[in-house]
Amino acid sequence: HLVTQATEHPAVLETARALERLHGARVTVLPVDRDGLVEPAVLAAALTEDTVLVSVMAANNETGALQPVAELAALAHGHGALFHCDAAQAAGKIPLDVRDLGADLLTVVGHKMYAPKGTAALYVRDGVRLEPVVPGGGQERGLRAGTENVALAVALGAAARIAAAELTDGTPARTADLRDDLHRGLADALPGRVRLNGPDKDRLPNTLNISVEGALGDELLAAAPEIAASTGSACHSGARTPSPVLTAMGVEPARALGALRLSLGRWTTPEDIETAATALVRAATR
16 A cells, blocks of 8 residues: 655656556555645545555645655654655755655655756665666666766765755745745736745745736746746646646636746846746736
């Protein structure tokens, strides 16, 4: 029995479905609340003596919502299950400690912290035994056969060190201030039309997911070519369908179709925020 939740990245959800389809695993997908969070009581009710793994992300890739990972992991361990955390979106943006989180397995992805694409890492707690994903040679502690790309591994390590330093120099707070400036600028210029999707407080400092009433997200972006943004998950943009994440949160289709995911980065400046706000306001009032 595997337990996950409705706003996970497809990397987790589709893997769970494949285990169900190919190996007969029983999969429970937990609902989330209006902020996109899993209620610990809901997980507790889903756990059984057959549960072997719970997988819940640290932060959502569309809304930035931060899950109560430590509490969920403790519940999983109380039923003898392992806990996996997809920390791809959170690593490098907020402090993470596998001991505090209680994660037995934790994944990070390089390109989310400015490392080259195609790099990633899996933390495995001592004592957790895994089957190889690719049998063959003894590379990567026997878990993934094939000659390692040393240059990319070094690049991931270098990116992680830079990101760790930024977590201690005030970068997250500065980024959150810029994010809030963007939200405030849009809300002031479009009174009554800007709706925040996801939690106001417990979210990543760089992520702003909003809906603009009376407008479609893809049309807003088409009318604001100065901005590189998306209407949902960046790897799934291009289709005019409501975001599955927002749908799982109970966001009505019209509002979900008006959603924009605006992400700030290491080099975002106050001038960039002003440019983005001006372009989006102009697009929304055409």
